[in-house]
Amino acid sequence: MKIRALAVTALLAASLVACSGGQEPDAKAPSGKPSPAASKLSALAPAWQPKLDAATEGAAATCQTPSSKACAEALTEIMIVVNELESEIEAPGRGPYRESTKQIAKMQAATDKYVDEGCQGDPAADDPNSDCWGISAITVGAATLGMTLITDDLSQPK
Template sequence: MYRALSALATALLLAGAATACTEERPDPKPTKKTAAPKKAQAKKNLADTYTDKLNAVSEGSTAHCASPSSIACSDDIGAIMTVVQDLQKDIDANGGASAYPKSTQQVAKMRAAQQEYEDNNCEGDPSADDPNSDCWGTMAITVGTTTLGMALTTDELS
């Protein structure tokens, strides 16, 4: 009987050891998964991007718009305002008027001048070239590109 108990004890000991080796034990310190920190999205530098575009698209426009009735002036105004429209979308996506107050004001002035040009049917109208006509607002667009570039820089520095 003594042998039976000894054999039983040995069998239980071996069974316990085998079980201990095959059981997966939870880690005493579970690993914590931490989310990778989100990178702060850098604010897009609109002045660098759009000053060059505005300068390129407005080259020669002041001379062309010395005759507001000319097709060249009308084309220049259209090209400039296309860039201004793209800029406005980027301003809206990067903080809007609160982040770009001076630029937003300048864009509004340029849009008002474009609307006036269209409302007065300046393109192709010989009377548009009269110094007393309401078509000379084109200068607010052609010269306004330089003002807009400066406003962008000022807004981004503040």
């Protein structure tokens, strides 16, 4: 699934900018006997919300023209962050992030549809009745993902 997601992301734009490597956890393990795994697997929202916000800044406005290269690049930037977040969610020892995982799946499905419909470069994609307008599941979906991360963080075992 990760290979498919990366392949779709690569198709959205001709050139991708490499994202930074690993990330440092922001939160400390709860008091008591913190294990190395517990301190490594801190809440995700504090670290990932700023990344999602940065990736989506201006994307909704840019994607008022779904056929544009700028829109494809904005969608690519968002999905790079989302795919990296998915990898973090799937880290061994991390509790379930059910709602976030569902939201990521919706965003990946919208990405697949954008690619399958050939939206980039197709002037018909800009028609408001076009299936290409499903990209709002990506541009707006990133904000929803930020909220589901908070909810899932709160539901993690302490």
